[in-house]
Amino acid sequence: MEGNSGSHQPKDNYDGLLAELPDDYLASVEDYHRLAYAVVGEARRVATGRFGLRSLIEGLGTPVFDVPMGRAGEMECRVWIAGDELYADEGGVVRSMHITTLAAAAAFVGVAPGTEAREHDSPELGDTERWLRVSPEVGAHLESWFRLGNDVLEQLRALPDAVDADEVQLWPGHFDIATAIGGAERGTRATYGLSPGDAAHPYPYAYVGPWGEVDRADPYWNDPAFGASLPYSEMLGTANPADAAFEFLFAGYDSING
Template identity: 35%
Template sequence: MDERSLAVTRRSLHGVAELVLAGPQYRGGGGIRLRVVPGGFATLADPGVRVDGDRLITSAGKLPLTGTYAEVAEAAGLEASRLDDVYSGGPGVLPGEGLEVDPEAARLLADAFARGDAALRQLAPRETPVLWPEHFDVAVTLDEVNYGVSPGDDAIPEPYAYVGPWTPQTGDFWNTSFGAARLLAEVPDVLVFFQKGRGLVTDPE
């Protein structure tokens, strides 16, 4: 996968998550939480609005993720809305900016979210994984430890799984400032990685 295509697609889909899904949902009183669905991610309402690869699926039909965020939202009967008043550190995109979504990169990111969502549901059956529009990751929190999968960011450009204890840990497993991270391409079983981190937090070696 071309690194630029992945980065540009990730930023564009992050922008869609905030401006087209979470923003309008929040303004309508539905909160900012999103969920992972086959092919991508969606608002909480069912069927609601969802991203499937390089398409936006709405009551108006399948819309291509092309043009500006404002144009895509308008075509879906929505008003693009940023969430700067709710959090900091979001995608930083403007409604008038254009999208660039590579179908192959979109599928790779959707697969990362799907793997993360499945592993989180096995790790914590009583919890509902949330796709947060701020950092664009799917995660749960258990006993003051964050578990999740990110599609990548400025520090780690590829999709990765992470374990982030609120209390700093020591040892070889913990390889980042926030805890532990592993590239999904190098993790055959995300659940095993989560369980390893959970065990080390509760019973340090």
């Protein structure tokens, strides 16, 4: 396959990205993760049966979804996280609360804190009355990280020969932003994503997860867990982290489709 990765020109900046992550970074990410799948994603799931989230201009949360209102029809709603605040837009009326506990957040949006959107690598729900370890700094970092992810993944999906590209979603169960591109029957399908960190990778990283076999002798395929990964430190060490992330993802795409 012939291809040219080009140059990524981000539509927004990513000023919220932290140059140094705090010692309790992963614990904070896990609590944002709990909030995303047990409250924010759950609010959409209860109303629609779907739970995918998005990177938003205001933060991270649900797309607009309709809530049935009986004879009154439907009301457009949205729930999102920005920094250490939780927001709900119900028919154009916006409310907010400082994030404290899962129980309080669930009551705020009108759901029971649950695990319906849970996936295999979601953290345990835990004590829903425990205060969540959130902060304006880590919240802003996550918003910028997922915004960067959305931008580079949309650029990847826009490649002329990208086939069967899934919508970019922020998955509340995994708590990563990802898409899948390629033909499964041709062995070219792979998942491309960015994660803020997890138990196996305690810091943010970009990854490519091929659905089929790849040449493991190629040093690009450096992650035995699923395929290839690029650590956050290598992105920050470049002039433009978005360019670095896109070039990494494109290299995997080119290898799989070559």
